[in-house]
Amino acid sequence: MKLIEALALAVSGLNANRLRSALTVLGILIGVAAVILLVAVGNGTSVQIQNQIQGLGSNIVYIYPSNAKVGGVSQGFGSGQTLTQADVDALNDKTQAPDIVTAIPVSQTAGIMVYQNQNWFAQTSGSTQDFAEVRNYDVSAGAMFTDSDVRSSAKVVVVGQTVVDNLFGGDPNAALDKTIKIQRQPFRVVGVFASKGSQGLGNQDNIAIVPITAAWSYLQGGRGKNISQIVIQAPGPDTVKAAQDEATQVLLNQHKIGDPSLADFTTQSQQDILNSATQITGILTAVLGAIAGISLVVGGIGIMNIMLVTVTERTREIGIRKAIGARRSDILLQFLIESMFLSAFGGILGIVVGTGVSDWLATAKIGNGQFPPPVVSIPSVLLAFGVSVGIGLFFGIYPANRAAGLHPIEALRYE
Amino acid sequence: MTGQAPGARQAYAMIELEDITKVYRMGSVAVHALKGVTLRVGTGEFVAIMGASGSGKTTLMNIIGCLDLPTTGRYILDGVDVRRLNDNQLAAIRNLKIGFVFQSFNLIPRSTAVHNVEMPLIYAGVNSNRRQLAMAALEAVGLGDRAKHQPTELSGGQQQRCAIARALVTEPAILLADEPTGNLDSESSAEIMKLLVQLNSEGRTIVLITHENDIARFAKRIVRLRDGLVISDAQQQRAEASA
Numbered sequence: 001m002k003l004i005e006a007l008a009l010a011v012s013g014l015n016a017n018r019l020r021s022a023l024t025v026l027g028i029l030i031g032v033a034a035v036i037l038l039v040a041v042g043n044g045t046s047v048q049i050q051n052q053i054q055g056l057g058s059n060i061v062y063i064y065p066s067n068a069k070v071g072g073v074s075q076g077f078g079s080g081q082t083l084t085q086a087d088v089d090a091l092n093d094k095t096q097a098p099d100i101v102t103a104i105p106v107s108q109t110a111g112i113m114v115y116q117n118q119n120w121f122a123q124t125s126g127s128t129q130d131f132a133e134v135r136n137y138d139v140s141a142g143a144m145f146t147d148s149d150v151r152s153s154a155k156v157v158v159v160g161q162t163v164v165d166n167l168f169g170g171d172p173n174a175a176l177d178k179t180i181k182i183q184r185q186p187f188r189v190v191g192v193f194a195s196k197g198s199q200g201l202g203n204q205d206n207i208a209i210v211p212i213t214a215a216w217s218y219l220q221g222g223r224g225k226n227i228s229q230i231v232i233q234a235p236g237p238d239t240v241k242a243a244q245d246e247a248t249q250v251l252l253n254q255h256k257i258g259d260p261s262l263a264d265f266t267t268q269s270q271q272d273i274l275n276s277a278t279q280i281t282g283i284l285t286a287v288l289g290a291i292a293g294i295s296l297v298v299g300g301i302g303i304m305n306i307m308l309v310t311v312t313e314r315t316r317e318i319g320i321r322k323a324i325g326a327r328r329s330d331i332l333l334q335f336l337i338e339s340m341f342l343s344a345f346g347g348i349l350g351i352v353v354g355t356g357v358s359d360w361l362a363t364a365k366i367g368n369g370q371f372p373p374p375v376v377s378i379p380s381v382l383l384a385f386g387v388s389v390g391i392g393l394f395f396g397i398y399p400a401n402r403a404a405g406l407h408p409i410e411a412l413r414y415e
Numbered sequence: 416m417t418g419q420a421p422g423a424r425q426a427y428a429m430i431e432l433e434d435i436t437k438v439y440r441m442g443s444v445a446v447h448a449l450k451g452v453t454l455r456v457g458t459g460e461f462v463a464i465m466g467a468s469g470s471g472k473t474t475l476m477n478i479i480g481c482l483d484l485p486t487t488g489r490y491i492l493d494g495v496d497v498r499r500l501n502d503n504q505l506a507a508i509r510n511l512k513i514g515f516v517f518q519s520f521n522l523i524p525r526s527t528a529v530h531n532v533e534m535p536l537i538y539a540g541v542n543s544n545r546r547q548l549a550m551a552a553l554e555a556v557g558l559g560d561r562a563k564h565q566p567t568e569l570s571g572g573q574q575q576r577c578a579i580a581r582a583l584v585t586e587p588a589i590l591l592a593d594e595p596t597g598n599l600d601s602e603s604s605a606e607i608m609k610l611l612v613q614l615n616s617e618g619r620t621i622v623l624i625t626h627e628n629d630i631a632r633f634a635k636r637i638v639r640l641r642d643g644l645v646i647s648d649a650q651q652q653r654a655e656a657s658a
């Protein structure tokens with residue numbers, strides 16, 4: 001029997017029970033659509049996180065002091081105070097580190113700030129005038145503080161948009177030249193960073209940057225010239241690794257450490273951060289896909305159920321077909337094609353619905369853009385379709401085999 | 416088709432049954448449905464197999480129709496030893512050498528008459544002129560104008576004629592009719608028997624299973640079964656088709 005005959009036979013069989021066929025198709029449709037949609041949401045999350053990490057600045061490497069140890073007990077991440085201004089100067093020395101464009105020190109501090117009767121908490125750090133460029137911030141009003149501000153420990157601050165939103169009602173120009181109090185010390189706002197657009201966890205707009213000298217003098221209560229991280233920038237993506245290696249070598253020399261495994265600092269490039277984030281979002285996507293996959297399996301069981309009912313209902317027809325010369329394989333093929341047709345049809349509709357809903361979610365900006373816009377991945381579409389057809393085959397084999405194995409006499413006698 | 420002259424019909428045996436037995440297992444009890452049946456049916460014969468229920472005539476028909484295999488004994492159909500065949504070969508034999516006509520018509524529901532008639536050709540792998548062959552078979556039983564109707568839209572007599580067309584479309588060696596008029600009124604019954612007689616006179620070998628004397632009298636030979644054995648086998652003067 002030709003395949004086209006078998007297909008025509010299958011379609012007429014399914015057509016005879018339209019509602020039942022439609023409901024079975026619906027089961028697969030939902031399964032496939034769920035897989036595509038949830039994988040797309042996972043991908044969307046991944047893309048959003050990647051964008052956020054890239055928004056930290058381009059081609060940069062972070063250097064942190066190692067954890068301080070007191071009596072062999074680690075005091076926690078970043079608790080060491082092994083980085084110094086001399087390290088920063090050495091990293092900025094082109095003869096020692098030709099692949100480092102700029103190295104900036106960052107000194108994190110408490111950021112309780114008050115303006116008139118408003119108060120707010122922002123990530124407040126001391127740094128140099130190069131902070132904006134290295135960390136990829138644009139200035140939307142005023143200007144970044146200058147080299148001379150750093151040298152003179154000027155009490156000036158550049159704030160992020162979230163700070164402006166909360167202390168000045170959102171208008172960057174309204175914030176300029178106003179004096180806010182950070183830890184009761186007056187700082188004059190000289191500039192506002194343009195929004196990077198990210199919200200929620202890891203909001204990069206909720207920051208305030210002061211000259212590092214001012215932070216040391218006024219905000220850290222005698223902790224000395226603490227540097228909590230050094231950020232270095234490489235000229236391009238290809239030289240990040242070289243810059244990272246040079247920084248390691250320079251700091252090992254600075255700290256007079258011969259064995260790199262004993263280094264009292266750690267370096268982490270954007271790529272390192274990206275890799276671990278990608279790993280996490282990859283797991284997230286896989287988990288979401290697996291959960292959706294369950295519904296696909298349930299849909300497959302629905303197909304099996306319906307095919308078993310169909311085979312029972314059509315026992316007599318199977319007997320007739322066998323009596324007039326249908327072979328075992330003809331009957332097997334007929335019912336297998338029916339079940340695969342159901343699942344493939346459901347799969348195609350599922351792709352349409354899954355990608356449709358994904359696209360709609362991406363444009364609808366649910367939760368004011370908080371919800372990551374889903375990104376449909378082509379492999380997940382192909383996989384979901386392939387799996388749905390495979391499910392039709394897998395769950396169709398048992399009922400089809402049962403039909404094919406019927407004895408013609410028994411089948412003909414069936415009422 | 417063997418092309419035998421009518422006068423020489425005993426010369427070539429279409430069906431040769433030799434000492435056929437059939438034992439069924441019903442739980443722990445063995446039921447001896449056939450206890451040694453020997454029967455020869457030649458080309459162009461019209462044999463009625465008669466017997467009360469339980470006489471083994473249905474079992475015999477299943478074996479002749481290659482729907483079932485005998486427990487012991489030899490069955491040669493049109494020169495082929497059936498006991499040596501596997502499932503697929505038996506399906507091919509049913510497809511090409513045997514045309515079934517059932518008491519309950521057994522047409523495939525929701526398929527048109529012509530599609531029902533086409534079905535054996537589909538399984539035979541005939542592709543090119545299938546529709547024409549099916550239409551020719553329908554026209555041969557006088558159903559050409561009902562080709563596009565579904566079984567439910569046909570009368571009982573028409574359904575049975577459609578089933579006969581389906582049985583004939585592959586030009587089988589024998590036509591095996593199991594109580595073909597059992598579900599029909601007397602007028603339709605006469606119509607069907609007339610058709611069978613006509614087909615026989617055109618050279619078809621027909622084996623008819625029935626328990627009705629009225630129907631059996633259309634045959635040229637009557638074989639009676641009782642308790643799984645042949646108790647009589649006689650030629651008879653055929654009744655007039657118009658009767």
